[in-house]
Amino acid sequence: MGKLDEKAVLELRAKVRGDLLRPGEGTIYEEARKVYNGMIDRRPAIIVRCVDVADVMAAVNFGRDQKLAVAVRGGGHSGPGWGIVDDGLVVDLSRMRGVRVDPEARTVRVEGGAKWGDVDHATHPFGMATPSGFISSTGVGGLTLGGGIGYLSRTYGLSLDNLVSVDMVLADGRFVTANAKDNKDLFWAVRGGGGNFGVVTSFEYKLHPVSQVYGGPMIWPLEKSGEVLKWWRDYILKAPEDINGWFAFLNVPPAAPFPEAYQGKKAVGIVWCYTGPMEKAEERFKPIRAQAPAIDFVGPVPWPALQSMFDALYPPGLQWYWKADFFKELSDKAVDLHVKYGSQLPSFHSTMHIYPINGAAHRPAPADTAFSFRDANFAEVIVGVDPDPANNPKLTEWAKNYWLALHPHSAGGAYVNMIMDEGEDMVKSAYRDNYKRLTEVKAKYDPNNLFRQNQNIKPAK
Numbered sequence: 190m191g192k193l194d195e196k197a198v199l200e201l202r203a204k205v206r207g208d209l210l211r212p213g214e215g216t217i218y219e220e221a222r223k224v225y226n227g228m229i230d231r232r233p234a235i236i237v238r239c240v241d242v243a244d245v246m247a248a249v250n251f252g253r254d255q256k257l258a259v260a261v262r263g264g265g266h267s268g269p270g271w272g273i274v275d276d277g278l279v280v281d282l283s284r285m286r287g288v289r290v291d292p293e294a295r296t297v298r299v300e301g302g303a304k305w306g307d308v309d310h311a312t313h314p315f316g317m318a319t320p321s322g323f324i325s326s327t328g329v330g331g332l333t334l335g336g337g338i339g340y341l342s343r344t345y346g347l348s349l350d351n352l353v354s355v356d357m358v359l360a361d362g363r364f365v366t367a368n369a370k371d372n373k374d375l376f377w378a379v380r381g382g383g384g385n386f387g388v389v390t391s392f393e394y395k396l397h398p399v400s401q402v403y404g405g406p407m408i409w410p411l412e413k414s415g416e417v418l419k420w421w422r423d424y425i426l427k428a429p430e431d432i433n434g435w436f437a438f439l440n441v442p443p444a445a446p447f448p449e450a451y452q453g454k455k456a457v458g459i460v461w462c463y464t465g466p467m468e469k470a471e472e473r474f475k476p477i478r479a480q481a482p483a484i485d486f487v488g489p490v491p492w493p494a495l496q497s498m499f500d501a502l503y504p505p506g507l508q509w510y511w512k513a514d515f516f517k518e519l520s521d522k523a524v525d526l527h528v529k530y531g532s533q534l535p536s537f538h539s540t541m542h543i544y545p546i547n548g549a550a551h552r553p554a555p556a557d558t559a560f561s562f563r564d565a566n567f568a569e570v571i572v573g574v575d576p577d578p579a580n581n582p583k584l585t586e587w588a589k590n591y592w593l594a595l596h597p598h599s600a601g602g603a604y605v606n607m608i609m610d611e612g613e614d615m616v617k618s619a620y621r622d623n624y625k626r627l628t629e630v631k632a633k634y635d636p637n638n639l640f641r642q643n644q645n646i647k648p649a650k
């Protein structure tokens with residue numbers, strides 16, 4: 190590790206109100222360098238735990254002037270561990286989690302290091318929510334900047350479709366606001382282009398009337414996997430936009446309230462979320478229940494409870510390896526392949542999800558935001574997860590083989606938030622026709638590629 194300029198560090202210390210953490214300076218550094226994926230073990234030269242925009246400016250200026258590799262950490266959930274970097278500087282936003290609701294305007298302003306649970310906690314008392322994901326421990330930052338696929342995608346679009354404005358610190362240390370009026374090119378690029386363009390210190394989102402929903406998991410035995418997947422595929426392509434359900438191969442948790450006959454067994458599930466009128470929910474679920482799920486935990490549930498239902502199953506520190514693709518259709522042949530590989534989940538935590546991204550998420554055209562796959566109907570993610578690092582080869586091999594088998598049926602690109610560090614071609618295929626414009630915006634706002642700990646978009650020459 191190269192030595193830091195101690196005089197510059199002293200000056201930085203005087204400038205920031207947050208914490209400066211360095212190797213050998215106590216246990217907080219050791220905690221702060223951990224990210225969600227237990228496979229990632231990196232030792233930054235310095236972590237700046239920012240508390241406000243001024244801290245972020247000071248940290249970015251320091252990293253750039255000292256020629257350090259710079260990582261920006263939001264919720265720390267990225268699979269490849271983009272939020273942390275060996276020998277470099279981490280702009281750590283984990284102390285910037287403030288959320289302010291404007292109930293009149295139906296908007297919420299969220300600091301860049303917040304997690305979705307912070308947002309739900311703040312908006313739920315107002316009976317409102319904004320589209321997020323399927324778990325509450327994920328960071329608002331990375332999830333939104335890459336897309337944001339969740340329970341409300343079919344109803345209100347991706348998280349990034351609900352962005353009204355962002356406040357950012359750029360590579361040159363300047364503070365800017367980007368929205369439909371100001372810095373339009375930047376606003377276009379951050380809606381899908383990830384953390385490539387600067388540090389977002391706060392996000393402003395539209396809110397929607399979502400409070401009590403009708404949702405939860407339904408589970409079927411593995412033998413019914415092909416039949417259920419085909420039914421779900423046909424149903425969700427035509428379903429009204431106020432209903433969402435994602436499909437999974439999973440292991441049934443070995444505990445109550447799951448029936449003993451299914452505990453620890455491989456199975457398939459659909460996790461539902463209906464946001465229409467509650468008095469119509471039972472009626473709306475009749476055709477779904479006609480598929481005779483073996484386990485049915487679907488019912489009225491407060492939105493934050495649905496959002497956090499799986500948090501405890503996936504605590505931080507597990508080993509994660511994932512592969513992804515978008516699909517326009519799921520042919521019967523593709524379903525057969527899913528049945529083959531989904532039946533081989535290599536560990537209890539491993540899973541495969543298919544999220545619907547039709548409905549409201551289809552409304553923008555592919556070039557309206559950097560997120561390009563508006564013509565895809567499904568986002569697949571194959572997730573090898575286990576607590577024991579010794580099982581990593583098994584997880585990785587399964588995920589790669591599964592992906593390779595399905596990839597020929599895919600739309601040709603993947604969701605940037607659900608891939609590992611898989612190289613430039615993978616990034617290009619995720620953005621398709623939008624890639625060139627992204628490189629131009631990158632050249633304007635980050636010409637020296639300071640922000641490159643991400644699914645990197647190289648600045649145009």
Ligand SMILES: Cc1cc2nc3c(=O)[nH]c(=O)nc-3n(C[C@H](O)[C@H](O)[C@H](O)COP(=O)(O)OP(=O)(O)OC[C@H]3O[C@@H](n4cnc5c(N)ncnc54)[C@H](O)[C@@H]3O)c2cc1C
Nearest residue numbers: 263264265266267272301322323328330331332338384389
């Ligand atoms: C358990 C789990 C569940 C998930 N569920 C979903 C889901 O339901 N839907 C979905 O769409 N995705 C989901 N994801 C994927 C998730 O969107 C990505 O992992 C995302 O990158 C996480 O963002 P983060 O801020 O937590 O991560 P980080 O690792 O902190 O950051 C990820 C990337 O975003 C950048 N970044 C983060 N915050 C900022 C900021 N404020 N300004 C600039 N750059 C920033 C970082 O530099 C990095 O490049 C899930 C991931 C996990 C591990």
